[in-house]
Amino acid sequence: MQEPCDIRFSAVRKTFGAQTVIPSLDLEVRSGERLVLLGPSGCGKSTIMRLIAGLEQPVSGTIAMGGQIVNGLDASERNVSMVFQNYALYPHMTVFDNMAFSLKLRKVAKAEITRRIQEAAEKLELGSLLQRKPRELSGGQRQRVALGRAIVQQSSYFLLDEPLSNLDAQLRTNARNDLVELHKSYPRTMVYVTHDQVEAMTIGQRIAVLRQGELQQIGSPEDIYMRPANRFVAAFMGNPPMNIVPVTVGDQQVMFADGGELALPESVLSSLKRCGEQHVLLGIRPEALELWEGDRTVVKPFPPSIAIRGEFIRSEYLGAVVIHHIAVGQHRLLVSSAAPVQFKPHSNVTLTASCEHLHFFEAAGAEQRIPLTVQHLKPKNQPEQVLVMSGR
């Protein structure tokens, strides 16, 4: 792409009446990238997209597109293509006319309109449907028409507002893949809104996680998953969700609220002590935990690990993964594994995890991530033996 097609929000504020949807947002969409806006419903992600499209105007702050400030510029002048959640196909027009609509408005030559539509129709397998009305199409076909309509416009910006939410699961998987392929052949700046983290992870080159109109974290899918910036992002991403337990930092260990203790390697503890918080949140993803029968005390010395004793409650068999419910004191931890286990209910089990998979968050305020230095530890001569006591 010749000209830069980035989008930059600076201190953008948006209110609807007395309700503040976006308090103050700074956000950058890089030229040509696929950025996913992810968050629960009501987090303001659709509003951000509508601000980019020009369907809403900010109360204050500036929005720049391709280096130009576009505040006050109407939607019709922003050189943007948008795919709406319900596709917004014109029901009184054929597929061809739907796709030709924006081109006719721009007075594109007839031959060129036909050429572009033929090309897009071929790519999206719509060739035989061009003379049909939208009501004669299936959901998947409508979605492709909406995409085709956006493509032929040849705008610099591509906005998609939950475009897959009306498709069934099977179609959605294919459509996700098609969208990424499509972006490769039409490398425009793409902003994609969804509340579905699987869509976000598969489609986004970067993901912006939002909550109540505030940006929580922006980064690659790996970044977001492996190094969540705060407790909200950690809990929102991942299924089954991350186990998050409040703990108190001690001299050699952290203490659970019910009196149980978890011994931690010195390096981890010093990271925690450095941040000065007494009460913190411990997070471990279900797939980072390994499940063992009985009480294990000795664990692998490197990488530094922890072990937690608990009581097996039950398993949920989901096919590809099995989710185990483990009671540790008054807490309930989830562990996922590929293979089912044959443990008796209420039998003793031990959970182990490498310390590099531990996440700590502040227990108060913004619940920010506390950075650990455990990853950089070199093996010591003396094996590190970590023991866990829980309130069992």
Next chain:
Amino acid sequence: MNRMWRQVRPYAYILPALLPLLVFVYYPLVQSVQISFLEWNMVSPNPKWVGLANYRDLLASDEFWLSVKNTGFYAVFFLVTLFAAPFLAAFGVTRVNSRWSAFYKSALFAPTVLSLAVASILFLWLLNPVIGVVNHLLSLAGLPGVNWLSDPFWSKWAVSMAASWKLFGYNFIVLLAGLLAIPQELSESARVQGLRSSWGLMGRIVIPLMSGTLIYVFVTAIVVGIQSVFVPVEMLTGGGPNQATTNLVFLVYQYGFQFFKSGLASATAIVTFLAFLLLIVVQALVMDRRAYYEN
């Protein structure tokens, strides 16, 4: 037995609706055609067959052609006040702040709940040349007062306004419902695709998508308007001054129930019926084919 019932059943279900229609609409219609060939005063035991004489007399009379001309005036007037104006008002209401739109909706619909007779009397007062508000406002604007109900030119406007005032709200609400049924996503999508003006939006998205509603209101604006204007005509001007406010519907009434010329009245009614029929046929053939219906 069972099979026969299955075949008869749909007709049995339609019967309760069909029966009154046959008795009160189609039978009188056929009866009118028959009466239109008679010279009869409705009470005489010896109606006289005159063939097409009633039609001949009707087409030769000046008052018939005056009524046709006036009916044309009413049709155009009501297309403006009961079709175009409510459409623009409804389109406007969808674009104003929602707090105000609730006010406009109720304010514009309010006159609909009154009867035409009440509306007529209200206008009798409003248009009174001496104490009426309308002439008072005209004088404030420096304009001369008008003898609304006795002026041969303005009297048509006066009765049309009375009928329009009462009927406007209903058409407004019907058209508003048609407008609101258009998903907002569609007009937003059109905007993103480069459609800037309200007129463009109206022409390319709004009107095509609500064409079914528009055709319905188009036809009823004329038919209901001309039928309803009968009440203010009868109450305010009696068809005068010098038949300036008469129309085909009023002429039928005058011939039938004031002059007791049943044959002539029926002939007029048949001609009026044929004119309205033409309108409906045109609607069915020309406009319906281009209309878009949701299902």
